[in-house]
Amino acid sequence: MDNKLKLYIVRHGQTEWNVLEKFQGQLNSPLTPEGIKKIEKTASELKNIKFEAVYTSELGRTISTAKIILQNNNFEKIKNKNEKLALHKLSELNEINFGEWQGMNFKEIFIKYPEEAHNYFYDVKNYTAKNIKGEELKDGLERFLKGLKKIRSNHEYGNILIVTHGTVLELFFNYIQNKKANDLDERKLIGNGEYKIFTLENEKYKTL
Numbered sequence: 001m002d003n004k005l006k007l008y009i010v011r012h013g014q015t016e017w018n019v020l021e022k023f024q025g026q027l028n029s030p031l032t033p034e035g036i037k038k039i040e041k042t043a044s045e046l047k048n049i050k051f052e053a054v055y056t057s058e059l060g061r062t063i064s065t066a067k068i069i070l071q072n073n074n075f076e077k078i079k080n081k082n083e084k085l086a087l088h089k090l091s092e093l094n095e096i097n098f099g100e101w102q103g104m105n106f107k108e109i110f111i112k113y114p115e116e117a118h119n120y121f122y123d124v125k126n127y128t129a130k131n132i133k134g135e136e137l138k139d140g141l142e143r144f145l146k147g148l149k150k151i152r153s154n155h156e157y158g159n160i161l162i163v164t165h166g167t168v169l170e171l172f173f174n175y176i177q178n179k180k181a182n183d184l185d186e187r188k189l190i191g192n193g194e195y196k197i198f199t200l201e202n203e204k205y206k207t208l
Helices: 033-045 060-071 106-112 114-122 137-154 166-176
Strands: 005-011 051-056 087-089 158-164 195-201 204-207
Touching: 005 060, 005 137, 005 166, 033 060, 051 060, 051 137, 060 087, 060 158, 106 114, 137 158, 137 166, 166 204
Parallel strands: 005 158, 051 087, 051 158
Antiparallel strands: 005 195, 195 204
């Protein structure tokens, strides 16, 4: 048995609001047919991975994504109904709360909040989330890391499926590269339905 803990961290599939370029944050919208198709492709790539546990955020788009992956997993297919992996929903894995921007599209926020929108997309070091009643990026990252720590406390080894969100993932990717939260570039998020695998070495996350 592999004595390493491997975290398979997936960004949820494309949603209706992704297509409309709306900030979802801690609101939700359904997966699109294209989003489902992409997740099914990801599921095919992961079909032979035996997952020990599954964690999602509390939001419907991550839960739907995780269910598609499990439905296509070879190990899950042969289990009895009572043996199916439970989905553990962690608030720590939720997306950044974008406050007043949630439910608005990008064009609208540039019209109603021109300075803060410019800062967020082009000069994030000067972005101040409290101006839109949102969650500061560094606080969102800290929350996400606490979620990963909680998962690690429950599992010493094995393959763990984690389905979460684009912005918190980008913050996490920057973190393991020793970058600060305000090095975020919202325009360069990992794609919907894509994933990366991480292990731990000397208490530091390493990409496989």
